[in-house]
Amino acid sequence: MAPLTIRQATKSFGALKVLHGVDVNIEDGEFVVLVGPSGCGKSTLLRLIAGLEDMTSGDILIDGRVVTGLHPKDRDIAMVFQSYALYPHMTVAENMGFSLRMQNVPPEERARKVNAAAEILDLTPLLERYPKQLSGGQRQRVAMGRAIVRDPKVFLFDEPLSNLDAKLRVQMRAEIRQLHKQLKTTIVYVTHDQIEAMTMADKIVVMRGGHIEQIGTPLDLYDRPANTFVAGFIGSPSMNILPGEIDPGGLSFSSAKGTRIVLTQPLEYGVGQRVFLGLRPEDFELSQDGFEAVVRLVEPTGAELHVTLAAGDEILTAVFHGRPDIEEGATIRVAVATRKLHLFDRETTLRLGARPAAHGEPDGSERQS
Amino acid sequence: MVRWQRSLWLFFLPSFGLLALVLLWPLAYAVYLSFFDYYLGAPERTFVGLGNYAGLLGEARLWNSIGTTLIIALGSVGLEFLVGMGLALALYRLGTGARVFSTLLFLPHVVTPVVATLFLKWMLAANWGLVDATLLTFDIEPPDWLGSPFWAKVSVILADAWIFTPLVMMVLYAALQGLDTAQIEAAKIDGASDWRIFRHIIVPALIPAIIFTISVRLMDVFRFFDVIYVLTGGGPGTATETITMYTYQLGFRMLEVGKASALGVITLIVVAALLFTINRTLTRIYRRGDQ
């Protein structure tokens, strides 16, 4: 358990700059998720922390100690790889105890620690098996066990769940979260799946193109995305983002494609400006005060109804709970509460204005460029 | 390279250090020797600069050996390629049972070349060899396989082919097995004949393997020693004396190590030039084929 500081991390592979002076502060015991599309640099950043890649410039500090330039084994970290990287010719017990063996820990103590970790992860019956005899989920747990035995200052996870099937993934997410509560170690977790990020993280770092787009708690990112990228990235189905203008008077929005969306309450900022309007699918309500839209497609999931709407030339996705009576081809009236709207500047894509925070919460999200 | 792996460079040391010591040093020494007129065993050696080279390049015997080398090279590689390709296709087409045949056909390649050559020698020996004995039984006058300048060359070519065709066959067979059958089947449905399929689909796909085989075989011919030494010793006279055999004669029979080294260096240059040219030409054909 230790705080982790990343200062101005820059990485170039030859002429290609992959990370542009990234800063991240991680508290002791925090579960931080690095998330973003392919190529955003999240895995590279993780590998820099681990010491598997050299930093072009910048520093990494673990527990106040500068580890930049240190061999991975001297950084007091442990890593769970996407492919698990279990040693095929060793048993589960040997795999898990390997780091202790390298430290010349006597066999009895080694066995003790391995058994303890095996208990936590439910691996005790498998200790004498070989990796090829295990299922994907079991291998994943052995990889975690190997990391736990090390008792490191920081745990690093590199997309550990992407090789598992959907059901197992949900189960493992909960198990990892549970493990974190138990061990209270600092965790840095990389994934491209924003649902994993949202459900597991204490803090999320959204990355794109080697830059950080936003750092904040899951709800921060959901309620107050700092720009259109984060807005569209977090939340599933994605937020509807429409380019257009707030009409003078602040009572309606005219999209670039000519659709006019009437607002339930007048807007106090952004009036007359060119903006991106953000509407979360789950914020749609059926309302006679709203705007008209034609139902193109209805997809029931059992608990929800995913509806594709056409308002003029704009295609919108809406999610309704329960089973409202909506038929394909019908025309309905929907609205989104004004306080749930997201406005972004057309040129900079940055979030606009002091939208009053819900329930008096402080506006705590950080935005970095 | 990544810092934590920097010590990997040390891993190269034993192997490449040894290579430098055991290959580069003798090579340098050979080049050094090539500038001397040196009879091994004599107390002194005289520096002659490029004298050895000039002398060799003016010798008929040298050019004769180059000619012989070329004849044998083209003959054996050509033969190996044709037969090898044919066998590879046959194995490919056969499917089941190919494993047994390929093992048996590969045998002559695995046997010690010296031993394999002896086997052939007993086949081709005058009068009493199997071939002669069989022909004589039918009252056919056999050619002097090892004693006539022309037939000796033929015998060497046949011997080389016997030993190395299996290699060509195996490489081409492996390449065939990597072929995309979907393409072939599509062509068949379109009504293409076997020959067309061969020429337009199979051959282009095999070009890397073909380039590899031809390059390696051509290079090998220049290093070829065992077979000729045992089969004909370079004879009759100098009829089958390749560059390598002549170098052997110079260095180890006549003990003119200076001159032999010079010839060795010449051989190296020729091989390098040949390798370069082959690679360039064949790669160009390959590229043009792509278009």
Added chain:
Amino acid sequence: MSNHALTLGGRRNGYGLFLALCLVTFVNLVPLLWAVLTSLKHPADAFTIPPTIVFEPTLDYHRKVWFENDFFRFLTNSLIVSLSTVAISVPIGSFAAYALSRIPRRSAGPILSVLFTIRMFPHMLLAIPFFVMGTFLNMIDSYPLLILALVAINQPFTVWLMHGFFLDIPRDLDEAAAIDGCNAWQAFRIVILPLARPGMTVAALFSLLLSYNEFLFALVLTGAKTKTLPVAIASFGGEDVSAWSLSAAGAIGIMLPIVVIMVILQRHLVRGLTAGAVKG
């Protein structure tokens, strides 16, 4: 699994092909078979016109060549030389090959090209300085010089072969080992090497085969004491027809271990020889 893609005319064609292959294989193996027969014949039967196919076999000459003609001693020499070569060549070649598989691709490329070039060196060019230096150092007819030469000649192929095998071992394992506390040597010895065992077996077999069969360097660097089998059998050549049975017995004796190994491990041998050739 037959390749229906190329089968035309169905069965009829298949049989024809089969018979043709049988014939070709038989003809191909005649020299071998003939030598086996010769080795079992009395000299009188060995050279006759027409050639004798039915005869009274004898193992006399096989016995003689090993026990009375010193071939056991030559076998010992061959084994000492080839086993030593393998024992040195494979480990150091594996070291280099492992490093080669882990450094960035653009650095590895030129090194592989250089190795390929070295492979193409005419051996005769190297035999001369070896002979000269050996004569000076009085090391002709001793094992070390020959072993050294063979190890060096073996390296390019061994490194290239093992390189292919090491590339197949995921780099993840190196990284996991590094995090777990291994330096490069420990990672190699404890984690990677056990996984490379099948590859090393193939490389060892090839090294063994090539050094067992080596002729030129053995001819040049050995004498009466250290003569290896190929050198010994070459001088049994066969100008003297009456010695045919004996030499045939010797030749077959030399050949047998190779054939046995080859039949058992054919798949590995072929894979090693053709690897890389197909992908170019």
